[in-house]
Amino acid sequence: MILFTAALVVVVGFWLLVALGVTTADTFDADADLDGLGMGGVPVAVAMSLLTALAWILGLGATAVLTALSLTGTVTGILRLVVPVAGLLVAWWLTRSSVRRLRRFSSDERRSGHDAAGI
DSSP states (O other): OHHHHHHHHHHHHHHHHHHTTSSOTTTTTTTOOOGGGTOTTSOHHHHHHHHHHHHHHHHHHHHHHHHHHTOOSHHHHHHHHHHHHHHHHHHHHHHHHHHHHHGGGSOHHHHHHHHHHTO
């Protein structure tokens, strides 16, 4: 959870900078291509922000459930190791699904590459 929380702080800081006009949402588009992860077609910052927020929410929820169950022993230790990985995988799947819907709001230039590829 600490990893996702730290990443979420960075995401919030970035979007505050965008809101203040210091930077733009497409700042990282030249640096990273998320097509291979199924998250292309929207600004990198949007996809990664969504991934981070979803992973944090899922991880927090799963940790709360584990705490409420009051499990002890090896099973709890293993579950506490699996929760962040599973949360990240589920967040990635949800982000991919969301990005497909968000592509229609993206710029024509960004979409044209996906339309030509049949994505």
